[in-house]
Amino acid sequence: MKKRVLALGTAACLVIGALSGCAFTGGTGGTTTGDSSQSSGASESVSDKTTAPAAGDQVLSIYANAEIKTLVQWAASDSQSSMVNNNAFEGLLRLDEKNEAQPALAKSYDVSDDKLTYTFHLRDGLQWSDGTPLTASDFVFSWLKQMSADATNGYSFIMTDYIVNGAEYNEGKVSAEEVGVKALDDKTFQVTIKAPTPYFARLTVLCQFFPLNEAYVTSKGDQYGLSADNMIYCGPYVITSYDPAVGATLKKNDKYWDAANVKIENTQVRVMKDASAALNAYLANELSQVALDSSNVAAYENNPEFKSESEFRTEYLQFSLSNPVMKNKNIRKAVSAAIDRDTLAKVILADGSSSSIGLVAEGMYGDGSKTFRELNGNLCPFNAEEAKKYWEEGCKELGETPKLTLLVRDDSVTKAVATYIQSELNKNLGIDITIDTKTVQARNELMDNDNYMFASTAWGADYDDAMTYLDLWTNGTPYRGSYQNENYNKLINDARVETDDAKRLNMLLQAEKLLVDEDVIVAPLYHRGSATLTKSNVKGLVNHPFGPDVEFKYAYFE
Known part of the structure; x- marks a missing residue:
């Protein structure tokens, strides 16, 4: 007999490597640079200085303090790539506003009495951003890819340590059919693990566990993930442009199963390595959340937009x-x-x-x-x-x-x-x-x-x-x-x-x-x-305490 699980976990299980220095906006515009002394002393709300743009013009714009190295799932290990992928893709579970793992592409799952077999039940009507049906086979392909020698992100262990024959598959000792990941049908994905692991289901919020469409990935070959046009997505947003040194732009994914609850239409990630430049961009209303370095904390710690x-x-x-x-x-x-x-x-x-x-x-x-x-x-x-x-x-x-x-x-x-x-x-x-x-x-x-x-x-x-x-x-x-x-x-x-x-x-x-x-x-x-300033018109923006700490899905403009 199996134990039925409906809530899909209550403890926070957070995603890899946190993004350092991120920010969000209610406006648009390019990078503004200048002397950091421009930021001195303001204890009033910066957001009150400029009228917020009309709803149709509002863009959630965050910054990354390093390049977005790659969007290829089995190659990405840096926090910037993980943050972008986390908003353009989704796993069986997803973290909510309280950092708790909740139903995502899976509506529920069962755990066997010996706690070694997990059976995930996918939602009805799941689609990729190009309209292709998303099925349990997409998880099998993705997870096998991450467990294979093709994975270059150093993260194979996050699966091979747990899944039956995962390590052996990585070493080329067994076939894919012998690994403990199976598609029982289009909507049922089953995983067999080596030993009882209380947090195993919650690991599926990690980017390495996101599905991939085999036919699409194979058709793109070594061009997959090099540009936004060479990817399809299953998360709250789709990526519309991508340059590792410049950043990425995203728009709402209308094919996403929970699109009705995604409030912000457009987002962007801008690579800005200099903390002073990022703060100046925030003050110019180009970013709506900024991480402060030590030289600016004292000047802003009494600001109502400040949070540590x-x-x-x-x-x-x-x-x-x-x-x-x-x-x-x-x-x-x-x-x-x-x-x-x-x-x-x-x-x-x-x-x-x-x-x-x-x-x-x-x-x-x-x-x-x-x-x-x-x-x-x-x-x-x-x-x-x-x-x-x-x-x-x-x-x-x-x-x-x-x-x-x-x-x-x-x-x-x-x-x-x-x-x-x-x-x-x-x-x-x-x-x-x-x-x-x-x-x-x-x-x-x-x-x-x-x-x-x-x-x-x-x-x-x-x-x-x-x-x-x-x-x-x-x-x-x-x-x-x-x-x-x-x-x-x-x-x-x-x-x-x-x-x-x-x-x-x-x-x-x-x-x-x-x-x-x-x-x-x-x-x-x-x-x-992290010490941050966040624009007063940005609500519902989730910064998880660890992992890729920027969650676009729940954000909205007031």
């Missing part, structure tokens, strides 16, 4: 163990211990971010009475004296004083953080490091190709469980520092199948200590927060 929120996202330093310098543990320990994270969060950022004392973000679920972070404590304390000792011992072991190069993204916040790290290492270790600033795509390529020493990167939680962070370091990829530790992998693999909650939690606590404190594979820096 925390996110389940951790910025950290990733060390490459393939690099002969960073292979030395004492060098890694020296760098981590030399950084005063409290000053970084409270003075340099001053945007609602908090200093990081571990990899797993503050507030994430622990044992029901304490959070995971509270249970595991401070795994990366600042200690300048100890840092100097580690550095001297590391240099002795290497037989030289090494030159360090830090690889970073080219957005203004990351560059400010890098400059702070540079000053901390100079002050506390007596060294001068080089900052290598690259576009997001170029930085990712360098990390993927194992061509870096250490780098600033980040991870936003996919779901409210420490596993969403900790299982990233089990595959030994260059991007994750080429880390390979049998004990670490055993802790994670055992936790995946452990049904005793207390035992499973203990395994994850041990794994984080091993990763951060003992092996020092990463040096957590801060848990990101």
Whole structure:
């Protein structure tokens, strides 16, 4: 007998990697640049200075602080691409205004008594934006694509870790027919997983789980996703134009099953890497929400349009163990211990971010009475004296004083953080490091190709469980520092199948200590927060606390 599920989950299960620096508007227009001093002091509502445009002219315009790397689902891993795809596509479930997973393309699902088989029932009359019927086979094709060797986004594990024969299919050991994803008929999609996983259904809000039409994707070949004209959509919006360095424009998808509840007709995403330029665009009524950097928080914190929120996202330093310098543990320990994270969060950022004392973000679920972070404590304390000792011992072991190069993204916040790290290492270790600033795509390529020493990167939680962070370091990829530790992998693999909650939690606590404190594979820096201004005429705009935090579907203009 099967257990009937109608509400499709109540806990928040949020989507990959949060978008940093986004904004929204009730108007149109190009980018305005200028001196950030234009923004000084305003405590009155900025929205009141300009009459809102007529309803037919209103455009929800948000900005991304880095390129929209790709819209190809099995290649996209950056938060900007995920944010755009999340609004142009949809999965079996979708997050609502309260960050809870609700019925989306699936109207309901069943779970077998052994909790290993999920049967999703699709809505009647689902269509792609070109009018083609959307069926259960579209999920089979998409999920197999994500589990195959074709997937280049580093996200195959989000399925292969759970789905029967998913890993074997990825390795070419079994056929597609042997994988635990089946279309029982056009409206019934069935998934078989390896072990009971309470949050499995809620994972389907992630972009990697969105459907794809096999005939259409195949017909476009390697041109699929390179332009808006080479894609079809199943979400609240369709993409009408796309340029990775410029942005994307979207319009309401009339074929969407819930189109009647999508209020805003036109939206756009503009790539704006400079925070001052974005704020000036907001003040010019070209954007209706803007993320503030630390230099502007004090000037606007009493503004009625101001809001500060925390996110389940951790910025950290990733060390490459393939690099002969960073292979030395004492060098890694020296760098981590030399950084005063409290000053970084409270003075340099001053945007609602908090200093990081571990990899797993503050507030994430622990044992029901304490959070995971509270249970595991401070795994990366600042200690300048100890840092100097580690550095001297590391240099002795290497037989030289090494030159360090830090690889970073080219957005203004990351560059400010890098400059702070540079000053901390100079002050506390007596060294001068080089900052290598690259576009997001170029930085990712360098990390993927194992061509870096250490780098600033980040991870936003996919779901409210420490596993969403900790299982990233089990595959030994260059991007994750080429880390390979049998004990670490055993802790994670055992936790995946452990049904005793207390035992499973203990395994994850041990794994984080091993990763951060003992092996020092990463040096957590801060848990990101956001300080924003939002135009007073924009309502219903959802910024999820972690994941791609911009949800267009529920927004409207007052």
